Amino acid sequence: MALVHAILTVLVEQPCSGYDLRKRFEGSVGFFWKTSFQQIYRELTKLEEQGLLQAEEIQQESRPDKKIYSVTQAGQQYLSKWITQPSEVSPSKDDLLVKLFAGYLVPQETILAELAHHRQQHLQQLAQYEAIAQNFFQHPDRLSTKRRFHYMTLRHGIRYEQEWLNWCDEAMQFLGTQSPADPLGDV
Amino acid sequence: MALVHAILTVLVEQPCSGYDLRKRFEGSVGFFWKTSFQQIYRELTKLEEQGLLQAEEIQQESRPDKKIYSVTQAGQQYLSKWITQPSEVSPSKDDLLVKLFAGYLVPQETILAELAHHRQQHLQQLAQYEAIAQNFFQHPDRLSTKRRFHYMTLRHGIRYEQEWLNWCDEAMQFLGTQSPADPLGDV
DNA sequence: TTAGCATATTCAATAAAGTGAATAGTCGCT
DNA sequence: AGCGACTATTCACTTTATTGAATATGCTAA
Structure with missing residues (x-):
């Protein structure tokens, strides 16, 4: 809490x-x-x-x-x-990944659209973070101690959104190039 | 839900x-x-x-x-x-980032230790994911449709943990090299 | 002038999540 | 004979989170 x-x-x-x-x-x-x-x-x-x-x-x-x-x-x-007090990594809860896990139950286009939609959201969030970096953290090496801590949380936000963007691209590529008939599927 | x-x-x-x-x-x-x-x-x-x-x-x-x-x-x-049904990006809740935001209130070593601790946890999680990839997803291009979806969630896990690792390293570096007296701090 | 927006807060109802404890049987070990 | 580990489930309590609505005032633009 x-x-x-x-x-x-x-x-x-x-x-x-x-x-x-x-x-x-x-x-x-x-x-x-x-x-x-x-x-x-x-x-x-x-x-x-x-x-x-x-x-x-x-x-x-x-x-x-x-x-x-x-x-x-x-x-x-x-x-x-x-x-x-030391704490453990916060457990994650992510709808999209649950959806993706069962994504084979719905048409491929549905999933690809959802991925594109999420990609868009992460892109926007990234832009917002980068604007903050641009406006308030121009010279990271000259920040006060307090602001350095704030900057690191922002850096996390930026990395996090970039990770999501890259993953969305990978997933759309990987799932999009699959023939729907699943001809060579094993397992 | x-x-x-x-x-x-x-x-x-x-x-x-x-x-x-x-x-x-x-x-x-x-x-x-x-x-x-x-x-x-x-x-x-x-x-x-x-x-x-x-x-x-x-x-x-x-x-x-x-x-x-x-x-x-x-x-x-x-x-x-x-x-x-299209969904929005799941809101995140992360203790560590809240702690970091107010990290200037406690000794620097405390924060660095906490970052190291979290880095360790993410490293372990990454290892677990990579073992799964190794054991069950050797040939991503030959997977069934269902397994392709599962694989993408795993890929996300791997990217996510890597992102955290990289960020922990950056943060420990950035915050660790700061002189505690904060001599040049502005703002 | 009136609709909408910003300020500023409270109440109520419900849904979801987190935690601790209890029960009850089998199996293998010492 | 007793202990711990594994299988299998349930109950109760508490804290958090989510959502909708209600209230009150002042400002501004159509």
Whole structure:
């Protein structure tokens, strides 16, 4: 369960409201930990009850009131302790691969279209990551320690999307060149 | 929710008991859809109630009795329909990247050790995948259609683990060569 | 002026996932 | 005779995740 940790991670940098947190989430930790705004609010409430966050209510005139959450000392300790504890590789769950495993049950074109569709999505995600790299990480060797860590997560994103792209190409090539009648198939 | 689909995928190839299903799962679909045996049994029961599976009770003498589950026609249709429906890229959730994002909060050695630990895990997983490729997919060009699909999921596993290995190396290099005092850091 | 969008949050219901424990029989080993 | 390992399954509890809806205000553009 890293959602609470992801929230603490974002708030420890800069306190903000649930609404803003969610927006900041999208552009950073959200790339490797997806969630919804309802869940964020729920966790914020819980974290406050546990004393890992503290909230300050801000009355606003031109907008609805809001609560600014910031990480307490206990919260920072909790986060650091979590980071320090060794963890295993996160288990993966991927629909497309399950589909592909049973892909022989449906027409070949269906699978090829689905692969093309996924390729497109990964291409877009890669473009987004590369734009971030271009805009915020022009000189990796001159980054602060904190930003170096952020940069490495971005590097992972880039490599990850490239891997998917390459695999999509390989799979479309490999599965596409197969004669549908399966004339030489063994096993 | 692809667990039910993953179960159907395995059972459509070959009916078996929950116990055996779980074991077969580990060596195939389980690589990209992790689950527990309790969950498998629970889903088997539900799928039977829905008429997507049918169970046959087998009395055994030397062992506990068991139920052999097989996919019904409705089950096959349900699976095929799911495969045919286009889907979006599965959202990722990765602890390590969240940790890395906030990695500046803990000593550098902690992070480097964690990266090394993960590198080791990915290396082992890669070795396992490569052994499978060696043992069961020696001649990719001579595979049956079904096995070609299986092979592509394996190829993804191999590429995925390689990507992680390369990234771990890059990250350890990049973060390891940083002077802890952060003398030139901007931002 | 009113529709739509952005800000800002909460509640409720359900589905799915994760964890621990319990049961029960057989087999081989010591 | 007892212990651990393997086969085989079920129950209960708890935490997470997903989805839909509701509420309230202000701003802007058609």
